[in-house]
Amino acid sequence: MKDTKQNPGTSPSKAGNMVVQPAADAANDMRALFIDSLKDIYWAENALVRALPKMIANATAPLLASAITEHLEITKIQVERLDAVFSLLGETAEGKKCEAMAGLIKEGDSILEETMPGPVRDAGIIAASQKIEHYEIATYGTLCAFAKALGENDAVQLLTQTLAEEKEADMILSDAACGMINLKAADNTLREAL
Secondary structure, rough: OOOOOOOOOOEOOOOOOOOEEEOOOOOOHHHHHHHHHHHHHHHHHHOOOOOOOHHHHOOOHHHHHHHHHHHHHHHHHHHHHHHHHHHOOOOOOOOOOOHHHHHHHHHHHHHHHHOOOOOOHHHHHHHHHHHHHHHHHHHHHHHHHHHHHHOOOHHHHHHHHHHHHHHHHHHHHHHHHHHHHHHHHHHHHHHHHH
16 A cells, blocks of 8 residues: 655645645745845855864965965955845845755864865865855856846846856865875875875
């Protein structure tokens, strides 16, 4: 006999998948979804302002520590820029916990605990940082598209500037990884194998 019990908040669709029922405060238009997404990234950027100093303190390659330090300052500016976007929209700047960023930060902490200081930890810091950058690139790309669709051209300009900064940060991390850090980490691995 087939189990016909359903999880609360879901119902079967014609395709057999489970359709999620919206929460009472669910976004019902593009503007509400846009504001909700802004609150999400606002929380995320503020969480990064608190998390990046730990990455800086644990980076041993001066180039990596410098790159993260510079991005910390840029992140603070990005928070101010989000404040301006909220203001343009006539909304109060407030965050809503971003589960994705919370998970990425937690993963970064785990990498620190699971690696010895030096090139291997530096490679791990870059890996964790690039996952964060890729999440931010995807988020700001989406926010730019939402703002364009809503005709919020001033917000588009501000969000596009942040998107460009996140792409640049990703490139800097890639250059650091491919330049020397990954090679040094691999060299450590080869030496230990001998």
